[in-house]
Amino acid sequence: MSGAATAPDTDLPQAATIPATTPAMTQGTSPPSGPAASVEGAVHLEGDRVSDGAADIPAGTTPAEGAAWERVVGEHALDEHAGTEPPTEHVDGVPGGARLAVPEPDPAEPALALAFRDARTPRRWSARPVADETLRTLYDLVRLGPTSANCSPARFVFLRSRQARERLVPALSTGNVELVLDAAVTVIVAHDPLFFEQMPRLWPAAELRSWFAADAALADETALRNGTLQGGYLIIAARLLGLDAAPMSGFDNSRVDDLFLSGQGWRSNFLVSLGHAAEAPDRPRAPRLAFDEACLLL
Numbered sequence: 520m521s522g523a524a525t526a527p528d529t530d531l532p533q534a535a536t537i538p539a540t541t542p543a544m545t546q547g548t549s550p551p552s553g554p555a556a557s558v559e560g561a562v563h564l565e566g567d568r569v570s571d572g573a574a575d576i577p578a579g580t581t582p583a584e585g586a587a588w589e590r591v592v593g594e595h596a597l598d599e600h601a602g603t604e605p606p607t608e609h610v611d612g613v614p615g616g617a618r619l620a621v622p623e624p625d626p627a628e629p630a631l632a633l634a635f636r637d638a639r640t641p642r643r644w645s646a647r648p649v650a651d652e653t654l655r656t657l658y659d660l661v662r663l664g665p666t667s668a669n670c671s672p673a674r675f676v677f678l679r680s681r682q683a684r685e686r687l688v689p690a691l692s693t694g695n696v697e698l699v700l701d702a703a704v705t706v707i708v709a710h711d712p713l714f715f716e717q718m719p720r721l722w723p724a725a726e727l728r729s730w731f732a733a734d735a736a737l738a739d740e741t742a743l744r745n746g747t748l749q750g751g752y753l754i755i756a757a758r759l760l761g762l763d764a765a766p767m768s769g770f771d772n773s774r775v776d777d778l779f780l781s782g783q784g785w786r787s788n789f790l791v792s793l794g795h796a797a798e799a800p801d802r803p804r805a806p807r808l809a810f811d812e813a814c815l816l817l
């Protein structure tokens with residue numbers, strides 16, 4: 520969570536640099552990123568070399584061998600002999616010559632903490648502003664997120680002034696009024712039902728414009744699906760830029776469309792207030808479904 524105490528002129532330089540350690544991480548809310556975490560980390564293929572961020576795996580090692588190698592190195596790193604020479608003979612079918620590197624913290628962990636592990640939906644906002652430049656940076660990230668056939672149907676209306684956000688109030692559920700009025704910015708995440716007019720530019724390889732133009736149901740479904748995805752990218756990108764994000768669906772969509780979007784013909788989907796939370800949340804995170812409840816491995 521971002522604090523209210525220090526309010527620089529612009530939040531961009533600070534926000535755009537992901538800190539090596541976030542405040543929340545030092546409070547012990549992040550999982551450990553020592554040897555155990557690093558040996559569980561993903562194996563990345565880099566040309567003919569395989570790296571897990573902790574040590575080199577010999578080129579040509581199969582994934583199964585790589586996993587076994589990681590286990591060996593991990594166990595070695597964790598035992599009392601850590602720091603001494605690792606085994607050099609074949610172990611579990613892994614070619615010899617494995618070298619033990621000093622385990623490094625997972626470089627992805629600060630970003631994962633910012634975007635997911637430590638991120639919470641704020642209830643109250645500090646007065647710290649969000650610069651227009653940050654909103655431009657935010658959109659420049661969001662537009663890179665994938666959409667089907669690059670159709671990019673989302674449209675975003677940034678309500679920066681309190682006056683603009685006050686116009687939204689009659690359409691809001693009571694519980695969302697403060698989340699909008701006190702925010703630095705509230706974004707109307709909308710989509711353009713006629714998004715397909717841009718398809719010749721966005722996907723020149725095929726004639727998709729007429730395909731969508733001839734099938735309103737397909738066009739609506741495509742706009743909603745991809746516009747919602749882009750709204751999700753906005754939440755995660757905002758968090759990575761150091762902002763807090765409060766999504767809201769408690770409002771009257773048709774009123775918002777009439778109040779703000781009639782000129783463009785866009786349709787509202789949901790709202791996201793952006794800014795810096797006034798304080799850490801006063802309630803624990805609600806439970807999430809466990810892997811086995813929400814996922815199938817087929």
Ligand SMILES: Cc1cc2nc3c(=O)[nH]c(=O)nc-3n(C[C@H](O)[C@H](O)[C@H](O)COP(=O)(O)O)c2cc1C
Pocket residue numbers: 638639640641692694695765766767768769770789800804805
């Ligand atoms: C699409 C969407 C709509 C939401 N609508 C509202 C809302 O109308 N009012 C509200 O107070 N919170 C709303 N939320 C916030 C969620 O309740 C909150 O993000 C969720 O409980 C996770 O909380 P956490 O980030 O603190 O774990 C909404 C969230 C999403 C993603």
